[in-house]
Amino acid sequence: SFIIFNGDITDRQNAKVDIEDRGYQFGDGIYEVVRIYNGHPFALTAHIERFFESAAKIQMDISYSKEKIESLIYALLDKEGKSTASLYLQYSRGISVRNHVIPKNINGTLVGYLLDGERPVALMENGVSAIIAADTRWLHCDIKSISLLGNILAKSKAVEAGCTEAILHRDQIVTEGSSTNIWIVQDGELITHPANNLILNGITRQQLIMIATQHDMPYTEKSFTVTELLHADEVFLTSTTLEIVPITIIDGKKIGNGKPGAITKELQKLFTLSIE
Numbered sequence: 604s605f606i607i608f609n610g611d612i613t614d615r616q617n618a619k620v621d622i623e624d625r626g627y628q629f630g631d632g633i634y635e636v637v638r639i640y641n642g643h644p645f646a647l648t649a650h651i652e653r654f655f656e657s658a659a660k661i662q663m664d665i666s667y668s669k670e671k672i673e674s675l676i677y678a679l680l681d682k683e684g685k686s687t688a689s690l691y692l693q694y695s696r697g698i699s700v701r702n703h704v705i706p707k708n709i710n711g712t713l714v715g716y717l718l719d720g721e722r723p724v725a726l727m728e729n730g731v732s733a734i735i736a737a738d739t740r741w742l743h744c745d746i747k748s749i750s751l752l753g754n755i756l757a758k759s760k761a762v763e764a765g766c767t768e769a770i771l772h773r774d775q776i777v778t779e780g781s782s783t784n785i786w787i788v789q790d791g792e793l794i795t796h797p798a799n800n801l802i803l804n805g806i807t808r809q810q811l812i813m814i815a816t817q818h819d820m821p822y823t824e825k826s827f828t829v830t831e832l833l834h835a836d837e838v839f840l841t842s843t844t845l846e847i848v849p850i851t852i853i854d855g856k857k858i859g860n861g862k863p864g865a866i867t868k869e870l871q872k873l874f875t876l877s878i879e
């Protein structure tokens with residue numbers, strides 16, 4: 604298979620990353636996941652913008668222009684010829700003798716490739732269960748950092764409990780999921796955590812806010828508690844790969860009647876229309 608590697612498209616076997624690449628040693632890098640629908644990248648401009656914003660927040664200059672990265676992505680899609688997939692794009696600080704201090708004037712390592720994955724139709728229809736877990740991550744969750752230890756530990760805890768996602772909280776305030784944004788529906792109103800340093804401002808989240816605005820569906824970006832989560836009429840998650848998935852059981856307790864809610868289903872319909 605083919606990959607984007609430092610400004611070119613090459614065979615995956617040809618790409619080698621140095622043991623002193625700072626992405627490998629320090630988790631010093633950033634990434635994006637972009638959905639490919641019908642062979643086309645969805646919301647690519649927004650993803651590339653966030654890619655550069657994440658880099659800027661860690662004082663990292665990306666040595667390729669936005670236009671160059673876009674053209675590499677289209678070249679990769681052309682070579683791979685896949686209809687539905689996810690693009691993984693990563694930029695690490697690059698190679699330097701091990702030292703915590705951020706080195707100046709080095710070129711980073713750019714990697715991009717396609718992951719297989721159909722739209723999660725069964726999960727979207729049936730909903731999933733989740734656990735509640737402490738958000739033990741750092742205070743820069745707005746950066747799409749490749750340092751994901753807090754996220755992977757929480758996700759694995761959820762899967763060990765037979766669930767799909769871990770809903771994270773800081774002092775009883777729900778932040779987001781281990782790899783998703785979390786929403787509740789309360790008396791017909793959509794509520795999700797404000798886009799500050801405690802969450803990743805998801806592209807799917809932004810798309811949903813746009814849809815809600817267009818269709819006069821009331822929404823608020825404000826904090827809500829674990830208790831409000833458990834007593835919500837509906838709960839759902841959003842992400843690039845999962846889209847909109849109802850959460851019907853949390854810590855073994857049913858949300859509402861334990862079935863995907865009407866507003867969640869309406870949003871799924873509108874989202875599907877927006878990707879076509």
Ligand code: PDD
Nearest residue numbers: 636781782783784803805806807842843
């Ligand atoms: N995860 N919050 C976190 C912590 C995430 O990792 C993600 C995405 C989201 C949703 O963002 P978006 O709608 O832009 O995908 C929220 C990606 C898909 C991943 O790591 O695989």
